[in-house]
Amino acid sequence: xxxxxxxxxxxxETMLIGERLATLLPDGSVLLFYGDLxxxxxxxxxxxGRGLHIKEIIQSxxxxxxxxxxxxxxxxxxxxxxxxxxxxxxxxxxxxxxYESGLTVIEWPMYIQDLLPHDVIKVEINYLSENNRIIKISxxxxxxxxxx
Numbered sequence: 001x002x003x004x005x006x007x008x009x010x011x012x013e014t015m016l017i018g019e020r021l022a023t024l025l026p027d028g029s030v031l032l033f034y035g036d037l038x039x040x041x042x043x044x045x046x047x048x049g050r051g052l053h054i055k056e057i058i059q060s061x062x063x064x065x066x067x068x069x070x071x072x073x074x075x076x077x078x079x080x081x082x083x084x085x086x087x088x089x090x091x092x093x094x095x096x097x098x099y100e101s102g103l104t105v106i107e108w109p110m111y112i113q114d115l116l117p118h119d120v121i122k123v124e125i126n127y128l129s130e131n132n133r134i135i136k137i138s139x140x141x142x143x144x145x146x147x148x
Contacts, residue, residue, distance in 0.1 A: 030103075065080060
């Protein structure tokens with residue numbers, strides 16, 4: 001498993017890593033996001049959207065659970081599983097995870113563990129201070145190595 005560490009000092013730097021990663025990943029890639037509330041998960045995902053040339057404003061789908069962004073180079077499926085912690089009913093998310101065209105990003109993936117594929121990229125964002133973050137990206141994909 002490959003693992004890269006980045007330290008960012010503002011939102012723009014966090015977004016730039018997401019933007020670059022989006023240009024390297026093949027369709028069907030699944031990214032799992034870990035980090036406390038306010039750590040910068042959605043900021044990173046905004047960078048992914050920018051890398052896909054998505055024109056819509058990317059916001060966390062906490063109350064919607066999922067948002068689809070289709071107006072870009074490739075689709076972006078953004079799932080926030082935070083509110084699914086105690087749900088044990090099939091709501092059809094598995095149809096969107098790893099969708100063959102575009103990228104799937106999942107915040108709070110631990111709540112839908114049974115739906116996740118094995119070949120994923122994990123993005124862990126740790127809050128250091130108001131502007132500083134440590135971002136750990138890990139996975140088997142050679143695209144991660146290209147981020148160096």
